[in-house]
Every structure is written in structure tokens, then in C-alpha cells.
Amino acid sequence: MNPPKILLLHAHPHPRKSKLNMRLLKAVADLDHVTVKRLYELYPDFQIDVEKEQQALQVHDLIIFQHPMYWYSAPALLKEWQDSVLEHGFSYGEAGTALTGKHFLSVVTAGSEKTSYDPIGRNRFTTEQLLAPFEQTAGLCNMLWQAPRILYGGFKISKETLDQHCASYREYLQNYTLEME
């Protein structure tokens, strides 16, 4: 069976400053079945080519949002991408079935430790809770929400941990299958 086709939408406004996210991207970008779209490189002035983005969505099976956690959400361009690409009649609403049955995965990097994302921690909410808007967006588009992959502790992460995380991310996408366990 052919591997599923993966569309990786990467949103990072300052790639030169990125320690984690760009490493993660490099770890998987060369995979044959992965298409990478770096949104801030494609649309630095926020004028998204809606038609092209919709076409890309249609020919892929797994859609990934990969981004740093900025103010408990994604960088602004990814929101703009959702606002303009996920149109009524395309991805939701009566005739909006273009994304039905596709898989959706959030890949997020965060600065703080996992312990801070907790009702008693500094950030007061778990990442799963904070990602609820994405989960529901996928849901409204009839996509299947996958368990998000989150890399915590970016401020103090060790080289080994980062390497390890990259390797496991690559392996995850390499072996990704659409069959439900």
C-alpha cells in the first residue's frame, strides 16, 4: 500500500530565531510522501492564495499544523489561513465535504515544561485544553483528530532530547497509516 500523503503546514514567523521548530521540520522535510508548506515564506504579507491551498488540501490524507505555541495558540498567519481557506461550502456546511475523512495532527513546540501546563501550574490549562479550537475546527470539517505531538521545555531543552524527539517524529510520519487502531 502507498504511504498516506501528508501535508505539513508550517507556521513560524522568524525561522532564523527558531531552535526547536525548524529542527523538527528538517527532520521530516525530505520524506517523499510529505509536502511542506512554510506559510510565512509563502505569504509574508498575509495574502493567501485560497484556491491553491484548497487544491493542496484535497490531494493529501493527513494535514499537519506545525507551529510554536504563541500566546496559547498558533502564530497569526495560521489563523488567517484557517479563516480564508476553510470556506463554507468547501470544508464545512452542506456541500463542504472536501476534507471529510482526512486525518488532522497538531505538532506544537512550547517553551515551558509540561508541568506548567496544568490546572495548578503557571499556564493553568493543559495543552490538550488549549488546543481545543483546533480539535473542534478539525471536527467541524469532518477530519479525524489525532493525538497532538507536543515538545515541551524549549527554554532548557538538551541536544539529546531534541535529537530524540526529531527522530521519533520522523519515524512517526514514516510509518503513518490511515488504518485506525
Place this chain on the structure above:
Amino acid sequence: MEEHSLLLSVFIYLLAAVVAVPVAKKLGLGAVLGYLLAGILIGPWVLKLITETTHVLHFAEFGVVMLLFLIGLELNPSKLWEMRRPIIGQGGSQVLISTMAIAGVALLLGLRWEYALVAGMALALSSTAIVLQIMDEKNLMPTPTGQSGFSILLFQDIAVIPMLAILPLLSVTGSGSEAGGVLGVIKALTALVLIYLIGRYLLPPIFRYIAATRMREVFTAFTLLLVVGVAALMDAVGLSMALGTFMVGVLLSESKYRHELEANIEPFKGLLLGLFFISVGMTVNFGLLFDNPLLIIGLVVSLIAIKALILYLVSVKGKLPSAARLRFAILLSQGGEFAFVILSQATAVAAIDTHSAEILTVVVALSMMTTPLLMLVVERYCTPATIDSEKPVMDIPNEQNEVIIAGFGRVGQIIARMIGARNIGTTILDHNSAHIERISKFGFKAYYGDATRMDLLETAGIADAKILVIALDDNDQAVELAREAKRLYPHLKILSRSWDVAHAIELMKVGVEMPQRETMYSSLKLAEEVLTNLGYGAFEARQVTAKFERHDLEILHGIYDAETLEDRISIGRDLRGKFEAQMKSDAEYREQAEPDWS
């Protein structure tokens, strides 16, 4: 005065042109009149700087020859075919009726019928050089006036052939009246066929060959060789040189070297045409004029009156807009350079007596001088608004538009294309005939003429427009237009391109809030691309650019607010220094900062 060396003569001609033409233009007299006056001034009757005039006139006729070559290049055969009706109809009736009428008057004055007919033919023709130069100056070419005028001139050029051919038949001594006429026609036809064959089959491979050498001056030389050669051939068989080069021009109008040919001939044409006008001014025999002042002035006046009347009737028949008819009639009312040719030929074969020929030559030369003056009078008399509302030849929807764009050059075109793509009603003003085709292609409502003239803008509907976009490439005109438009229509939003900071400030002073410097955004974009190619993220590069742009605008406004010129310079320098230092430290901070957690 003695004849000068060639060099000195050239110096005198050039000096006269350089001095007289700008002065005439400044006085609103137009370039043609300027040249004519310069000619009179340096000629044998005023300053006597140049005394030998006929040779120069003959040489300068090459200006007309080149002019017709250029016009031919602009007219491909199918366009010419489309014009056959006005050429034959209007041209034919003008030449025929004018010849008869003038010959009639000459008969009444007691000339023999042969002489009268020669006079009629010679004077019926108008001056291609003067008419086309004036039409060019006033941008009349694309209007019905221009089309009709050109048709008639073209017919006249063709009519010269049979006219010259029958001159020997009119000889009163009978010396030239043998088969010369028939032989002449045969020679003429052979020459025309020859030119057609050369233009059609021989020239394309030669041009390819020469273009392949990639030597510009050889190409220029060949272009000149072609024009001169054809003119010489036509001259040898007694045909109009201008007609011959016109034919070659038409034949080459679809060649891909057309633009290069045009660019090569253009400067020669301009100079020689100027020389031609100067020599017309010089040839006016003031001695003859002072001896028979009443006769000659009377003849000039009647010539112009008769021709103008007939032209007016032709224009009625040719369905010219009524407001444009008078101007049209005056435009072609003079005698032309072909009169000189016909009269000298006729004298040679004794188809007219020397005295009459000399008098008529003076009449023609004087009549040529009246045209630019009469045009001034006509334009004062007919309100310019009615005459310039003369619609271009193509059909244009007649609705009120919200947007007016002044200038359809590189900037105006992009603006018009984008605004037009949103189906926003747009009216365009431009006075460059090269832009006409493009305007019609995009289907915009267009007005030809000087966009700085408020009457033209009124015709174009500025009173109902919301926005005026100034995309003129003449800085002073842009400021002038903004000032006038703001003064008369305070409600109007004026947007403008500007050349540089100084120009932008001038525009701001007359009410343009935010002039756009024409090189600003392409330069910023290139700078942005430098950053991305050095590894900056596209978004970061965009941010840096936007920041720079904001600073630059602040500098512009800082300079604008400054009171005096010295203030401007020092404030501009201070602000620039401040912002550049700020951006540098910002950049250093960013470069030194460790990658963050993200």
C-alpha cells in the same frame, strides 16, 4: 554677402533653429512658425546671412521625404485600404474642385488657359510638411480631422504624378509636347513597380543580413541609403520623392524592424523638416512682394479663401463634426512644397511664364506662413472645449466615470488595468499617440490631448469624478494639474505619482496628500529580496521593509513640515541619520540574540 563655407552655413541654420523655435513656442506660435521666421531672418532680405536659397530648399525637401517614409511605416496596407474611401472621395474632390476654381480665377485675371491650369494644379496642393507638423504638435492624427487631412494629403501626393506628366502637353511653345508625356507615365509606372518589388522581396533578406552584423550605424546607413535611393529613383523619373518613400514605408510597415527604422530616421526627419521650413522662409522673394504688394497679398488672401471654402464643403460631405470643420479647412488652406516643384518644371517646359511662376512661388511661400497664425486665431475663436471634444476615431461608451487617469504611460497603464479589472468606470487622458492603440484595446473611455488643460478635463467629466489619478511623466505638468484641479474641484481626491522627494513635496503643497514616488516600491521590493536571499525569512524581510518604509515616510513628512529650504535639508539629514542608527542597533540586537525556545 559672400557665400560661407558649408560649416558656417550649418552653424547659422542650427543657431537660427535653436534660437527661434523655443522663442516661438514660448509665445504660443508653434514650432513651424518659429522655423519660418528664422528663415526670413537669416535669409537674403533681412540679415543676409544666407543668400543662396534654392539649393537648400531642394535638399531640405528630404525632410518631407522622410516624414512620408515614417508615416508609411505607421500605416500597414490593410489600414491604407480601409482609408481608400476618404482618400479618393475627399482627396479627389478637393484636388479637382480646387484646381478648377483656382484655374478659373487665373483665367479671369487674364492668364492663358495653359498657364491658368498649371497655376490651378500647383496651388490646389497643400503642404504635407506644414500640415503634418501642426497635426503632430496638436495631437490631431487620431481624430477625424487628422484622418481626413491625411487622406487628402495622400491623394495630393499621388495626384502630383499625373500633374507633372501632363506639364509637357501644356507647353505653349510646343517644344516638349511630343511623346514625352506618355513616355513619362510609362517610366513612372515602371519605377513604382520596381519599388514595390524591391520593398516586397529584396528588402527583408537584406535587413536580416544587416541586422545580423549587429552594427547599429550600418543599419542606420542602410536605412538612409534606402530612403535616399528611392527618392533619387523617383526624382529621376519625375515622380514625387515623398510618394516613393511613402510606398516603401508602407511596404515595410509589417516588418519586425519597423521600430528600429523609425528610431533611425526620426532625428534626420526632424532636423531636415526644420531646415525645410527655414528655407521656405528664406525663399520668400520680398523684392517681388514690395514691387506688387497689393497683387500678391490679394492673391494670398484669395488662395486661402478659395481653398478653405472648398475644404469646408469637403468636410461637410466627409461628415466631420461641425465644430472641427473650420479648423480643418484652415489647416490645409496653404499652398505646398509641390507647388515649387510643379512651377519650376512648368517654367522649364514653358507651360507657364517665368514672371507668373515667380509671383506664384511667393504667394505659396507666404500662404504657408499664414497657416500657423490662422490656426492660432481659429483656436481662440472656436472655444477649445468644443473643438477638443472631437471624439477619437473609435467608439467610446459615453457614461460618467468615477475615476480619471491622466497619463497612460507605464504607470497609468498598470493602474488602469487593475481598476478596469474591477469594473470601475475609468476615463483616461493622454496626448501620446503611441498609447492610443493600447487604450482602445482595453476598451477605456479616452480623451486625447494635454491632460493639464482644464477644459479637456471638464469634457472628460472631472466635475462628476471622485478620483483623479495623475500619472504624467512630466513633473511640472503633474504639479500644475494637481493645483488647478484642487482649486476648481475641492471635493476631488487627487492621487499622484511623483518623481522624487522634492517632487512629492511640491505635490503635497498643492493638495496631494500622499504622492507615490515611482521608484519607491520596486526598490523596496528588491531590497527585501536581497534580505530573503541572504537567509532572512520572508516575513522578517517584509517587517524590516515595512519599518524602513514607515521611517522614510516620516522623513518625507518631516521635510514637508520644515519651513525653509535649509531647514528641509538639515531636518532630512537628521531624521535619516536617526532612523538609520535605530535600524542598525535593532539589527545588531537581533543578530546577537540567541535563538529562542520556539
